Amino acid sequence: MNILDAAYWETRWQGQQTGWDIGEASPPLTHYLENVSDRTTRILIPGAGRAYEALYLHQQGYEQVFVCDWAPSAFNHLRQQAPDFPEEHLLVGDFFELKPPTPFDLLLEQTFFCAIDPKLRPQYVAKAADLLTDQGTLAGVLFAREFPFEGPPFGGTKAVYQPLFATHFDILTMQITPHSIPPRLGNELFIELKKK
Template sequence: MKLDKKFWNDRYLAETIGWDVGYPTPPLTKYIDSLKNKNIKILVPGAGHGHEVIYLHQNGFKNVWVCDWSEEALEHLHQQIPDFPKDRLICDDFFTLDLQFDLILEQTFFCALNPNLREDYVEKVFNLLNTDGKLAGILFSIQFNNPNPPYGGTFDEYNELFKDKFIIEKMETAYNSIPQRAGNEYFITLRKTRL
């Protein structure tokens, strides 16, 4: 299966977006609520309809950026928050981004990528983050054994992937997952190492 721009955009056009729960999930909103500085530069990659982007925007975060290569998804998000700066809705391949952020929020983007891109994802997130920047959010903690996304993983696999470039501050079963994902996801906060 070719997980390219057309694949994802077609899913939004056909409204076959089973991953979209329709609201910002508690692991993300609780984390966002804990952030004191609303001026930090935040990236939400593979945001889709971007419920957490709307939450950030409505809660006064001033420097939020979105990347998704589905124009359909980003148009939907624009309609929801028309006053969100349009030049921060980047319709492009995440791997081509050339910007710097303090925080990258992860939810069902990593698991949507072909697993052979995982090392590239780690490298890219590392390069996109400022010194002491963080990757935070959710990773599935189970294997789906399915040829299509979502692709899951294990603690050991994630630890091995991230350990050389990130300090694993937290990688533990989320206590506040939505019911359909309860017990099946890790909440993570990973801080970029100073190499």
């Protein structure tokens, strides 16, 4: 397996090898975000890539949106589309080493969990909980199937995810979303998890 470090992801961005990029905010996430009315909600999007969800939230008037990615090139799109997006909210670095001064209310998951080595998934769950306020929420999409190739992306199933996330979260929702883009329809689980 490739070493999935900052250099790996920057090379993928530089070489435009970004098959995970759907060119817009993820429809399951925008559908969910329609019900998040508090514009002061502190939101973190790890592995944000071109940050379509952050751009969507910024355009809707959310002021506390933070994005994290290893690859500096990932944020070029966001900077071009939203020059007024706060530069200090662009966190270039390792998700597992984030130490924000204030915890987040909501962590949005969109193609980050599937990009990390599956051995790191327990650490992801623990770090996500650590970054959230008491009763904070982790919401987003996970692939609902295994893949017949070496990742990333790395797949999984609801049966694998449930006990993994239950260590730190109460599972409010974990089901196939009807809002996926056509190529992913039936293959994405929408999750809404509340920190214990």
